[in-house]
Amino acid sequence: MLFRVDHSSPVTLGDQIAAAVRGAIADGSVRSGERLPPAREVAGSLGINLHTVLRGYQRLREEGLIELRRGRGAVVTAGPSPARARLTVQARQLVADARAIGLSDDELLALVRTSLTDGT
Amino acid sequence: MPQTRRPSVTARRTLVAVAPPVLAAGVVLSVFLSLRDRLPGRMATHIGPGGHADGFSGQGSFLAVTLGALLGYAVLFGGLTLWIRTDPGVQRVTAATGGAVAALTGWLVVAVLRANAGADDAASVTLPGLQAVLAFAAAAVCAALGWAACGRAEEGDTASGPSAAAVRLPLRDSEAASWSRVSRSRALPVTGVLILAGALVVAITAGWASALPLLATGALLVLLTGARVTADRRGITVTPALTSWPRLNIPLERIAEAGHRPVDAFRDFGGWGYRARPGASGIVLRSGDALSARLTTGSEFVVTVDDAATAAALLNTLADRERRTPTGG
Structure with a gap:
């Protein structure tokens, strides 16, 4: 899979690492059960801090996209990973769009809540 | 220069x-x-x-x-x-x-x-x-x-970069990129398991001491089930998937141009593993898509891996960058 980070981007490097993996899971270039390269190697390869990469991996774990196991490293979780990754990508896009038009977090949450009640 | x-x-x-x-x-x-x-x-x-x-x-x-x-x-x-x-x-x-x-x-x-x-x-x-x-x-x-x-191998070789026709991966100057993928093999672990089975037979019939060389060889082959291939600012790096040693590295300054091509393990390289023949060398774990780098020495380095096209494009972009800023960036 391809990792790319832009040092001039306002997005933190850790989030960019997470976004790269999310995108790779979403487009199927990384499949469930596959091992991600060890954080140490990604850090050395890109010339960035190990903890930055680990922050990115940690975020992916919180999103349920990968499992972090001692000794086995980061493994893409089984199950509906590509769909889930796509959904996460969309959610992030939603937040970015809301911020762009000046919506507050509460307003956005209210909007999502309304959509949820309408959807049922 | x-x-x-x-x-x-x-x-x-x-x-x-x-x-x-x-x-x-x-x-x-x-x-x-x-x-x-x-x-x-x-x-x-x-x-x-x-x-x-x-x-x-x-x-x-x-x-x-x-x-x-x-x-x-x-x-x-x-x-x-x-x-x-x-x-x-x-x-x-x-x-x-x-x-x-x-x-x-x-x-x-x-x-x-x-x-x-x-x-x-x-x-x-x-x-x-x-x-x-x-x-x-x-x-x-x-x-x-x-x-x-x-002496160093680079001496005497002109450092010409990838040709204009080579595929590149658009990358901004502020961007760093790294491509990594595990290349799996079937031939090597199967051979390893067969050798381990042979070792078992030898161990039962002739004792454990005589089986040791076979055990070691078999275990080694089973360990080499896959190789992690990395393409980044340091060039091409190949390590076993499970360990970080031994490490084979082809730095960017030795890569003239990268591409990808299908490789037939037996016909092109006469087998699997680390292969060297006049004009080409590489890690061949299976037949199929392979990352192929033309080196500044004129020979070819090959490593079989899926999605080699992305890796080749990234390497060409990084090779351009390396030659623009000779100190590396």
Whole structure:
């Protein structure tokens, strides 16, 4: 899979690492059960801090996209990973769009809540 | 930077491998001729652990065996140095090793000849252990000199980058990128499992000690089930999927252009694993898509891996960047 980070981007490097993996899971270039390269190697390869990469991996774990196991490293979780990754990508896009038009977090949450009640 | 082509690095390295054994053969011959009158007819030619002679042979056969071995080294290491020219790192080690082996052999033979000189009875010949230490020191010195004489592979090669037609991956100057993927093999682990099964049979019929070499080989092959291929600012790096050692690296400055092509393991490389043949070398774990890099030395480096096109495009982009800022970035 391809990792790319832009040092001039306002997005933190850790989030960019997470976004790269999310995108790779979403487009199927990384499949469930596959091992991600060890954080140490990604850090050395890109010339960035190990903890930055680990922050990115940690975020992916919180999103349920990968499992972090001692000794086995980061493994893409089984199950509906590509769909889930796509959904996460969309959610992030939603937040970015809301911020762009000046919506507050509460307003956005209210909007999502309304959509949820309408959807049922 | 344009520079005149010096005599090729391979020619120089072949000389580093061939010259010491030929030189040692000359020294051995001249020492033999100068001591000939004082040598016993039946010489002590093997010295036991205590420094006392325990092996004997005639003058003529000793000289023939020694000169044959030294000239054999020249052919063996010279040939290997030529053969392995696609991998300058291994080539350098091979050439320097050839020099060291020749120095070790030459020193010991001359020491044995001098120990024999003037002896009435070959059985009384002794050789102090110091000579062995000195021989290894001479080998180390010769290896170091050879290593230095080999020079770096980049010398004499013009650093031309990827051609305009090569596919690139758009990358901003502020961006860093790294591509990584595990290449799996079926042939190697299957062979490994078969060897382990063979080891089990040997262990049951002949005991565990005899099965050890097979066990070690089998375990090694099973471990090499996959290789992680990384393409980044450091070039192409290949390591076993499960460990980070051994590590094979082709730095960007040695890559002229990267591409991808289908590889047939058996037809193109005659098998699986680390393969070297004239003009090409690489890690071939299966047949199919492979990352192929044309090196500045003119030879090709290949590693079989899926999605090699992305890796090749990234490498071309990074090679451009490397050549724009020679200090690396």
